[in-house]
Amino acid sequence: MIDFEMPKPIAQQRYALQTVAENMMRPVSRYFDEHEHEIPWDYINFMHMAMRQTGAGSLAPSDSKKDDPEKKDRPRIGYQSLAFMLEMLSWGDVGMYLVTPGGGLGAAAVEATGTPEQKEKFLARFRQEKPVFAAMAMTEPQAGSDTSAIRTTAVMDPKTNEWVLNGEKIFVTAGHKALEVSPGFVVVWATIDPSAGRAGMRPFVVEAGTPGVKVTKLEHKMGIRVSDTAAIVLQDCRIPFENILGPAEVISKKETTKGFKGAMATFDATRPLVAATAIGVARATVELVKELLAGQGITIRYGLPPQKLSAVERDVIEMEVMLRSAWLLVIKAVWMADNGMPNSKEASMSKVRAGDVVTRITQKAVELMGPLGYTRDYLLEKWFRDAKISDIYEGTGQINRLVVARNILNYSGSELR
């Protein structure tokens, strides 16, 4: 039965997170935007402590709940709960959300593609006393959305039973924190057979402290400045054989894209979550715009025909339509994930729409507020800068359009390039 009632546990969690967002994020939002690469330890330590107590925080819902007989019959809401959590933290500050300890995309990749032993080995660290970070390294200087063009190699050394990794990775979110600030790890995508294209691609877990891995640069960005974006060089970096996620050999021709599909399965799960972060920024923006307008005596007269509204009111109403409808796409995509339904199309739809609306809403907000909007007195200009990344990372708006288009047209990658 069609139902839009927010589940009770989510409503409670949301209330708690709003307190965090209001008290631990918003007050320091501007400071960390202007002090790039400083680390917001107060927030990090607080979140780590809170998440240790509640068990929340990983980008993939915990498996243990599945096996709990008492919870067996209850509908699963793990991804929904995460989407709401990310939305609210991003409402606080999306850059700061990205430095939440707990593993981020790296841990999500282990969750999605690792064996039970690997999960235990690599994920246990997030439950320890000190906050730990993980990251995912996919992009290379010459390969962004076209991930099949990745050149980083992983070669087996039979003498030592180790993988030897060589290559350069860029745009690694939290790479610095995962390798240098905490005993974390980076999931590095590399090819075990450059002639096999995507079929040869595998994720490898490279732990902090491994010789041969080095952070070479921290990027200076338009927005989300509190989140570190690292360049990493792997030079004869040796890791144990069992640090490969997924099968160790290129299998049959039929399954040629299996390695790549591991990455894509991760994206089906994480795209709606990234969309949720975009929605958080968009909601913060719409709320602040309405608040500032109210301060100047303008309240939005919902219900009037557009012909009777002011241009400002029409803009705000359009923002709300965009915001609300995009958020519902996110909720549907994660609801499908929770119910084990294939959601590749819906995941990408939610990402397309969220990336679109957050950029349009934040741009319109700066425009609408005129001389106020453009100043750093308010966070609108920061959100304008923060928002743009939502349309780029985790698959650009264009890549996600391609995914949606292939789905609705029933085309393969070769039929619609």
Next chain:
Amino acid sequence: MYSFEPNEEQKMLVEAINRYATSDLRASAHDADEDNNLPLKLIQKGWELGYLQASVPAEYGGFGEHSAVTGVLAAEEMAYGDLAGALAVMTPGLFALPVLLAGSEEQKQKYLPQVVENPDWTPYTGALLEPRFDFDPNDLATTAVEDGDAYVIQGEKVYVPYAESAPAFIVYAALEGKTQGFIVEKGTSGLEVAERQKLLGINALPVHRVCFNAVRVPRENRLGGPQGHDFAPVLDSARVAMAGLGVGLARAAFEYSRDYAKEREVFGVKVAQKQAIAFMLAEMATEIEAIRLLAWEAAWMLDNGKEEASTAAYLAFTGAANMAMMVTDRAVQILGGHGYIREHPVELWMRNGRGIATFTGLALI
């Protein structure tokens, strides 16, 4: 707990309407538009699907209960066939649903069985729209004034479906500045059904200008009885109905242009294999789904008496009006020159699509 899965009854209803919409409404839409006429048999078949009857409780002659969520699903599926046909089938709801949502007990008992127990589709109708560019359902130019044991209605209405053959109307008028519905029976003195209007789209649906020249209606014909009624539930229903219809119409246009693009060759590949077209289609599909969910949520809020329901209905309507125009415009564009030719349905859908923003009050759920 969130769920995006209609229940079994709703699925069966949607399936039944879908069959009717594709094999009857869609099949007749072109000729109906050209002839400015919907065959009565066609409408009757839609009536027999029993959507309105199933919205009315048994005590008033129906066999179900009202649900805006079911209504929005039904509206989408009807309009997926043809908007004019959908509006025709839904016309008796313009009378029955306000009585159900806002009428007094006496009014429900008197009027609902007349409409829903009738085996024949009979165009009981409603009159809300007025001839002004900034028409506002909460600020009507048509007025009602108390006069002894009656109300006197004065004003002019437009887009009144089947006004010529309607046994009774619900007419909306401003009573002391507030929109109130009044039941006006056919033949009442001063009620003048004027010319049939010629429109940009929905040509198959007969809509008329109707004048109310000091029409006296007895006090008991005020919707809701002597105390009157809250207009919001009626307006909210009208807005969500239009959102559902807009989604259905857009879905038809999207699917047609998608299928065309997969057939049509250009530069040695299918049109759909060009990213310029594929991306347009991806955006259309995304937009339709986004607004569909907005309409569902608004309907769900109405059913559950949520405080923000009216705002949600308004936002869903606003979003659907823009979405329907965007999607139908692109559908024509994707077919290129062929889209502009009346042999293909997309130009009709584009003309109808522009109407979603305007048609408040032409359908209720």
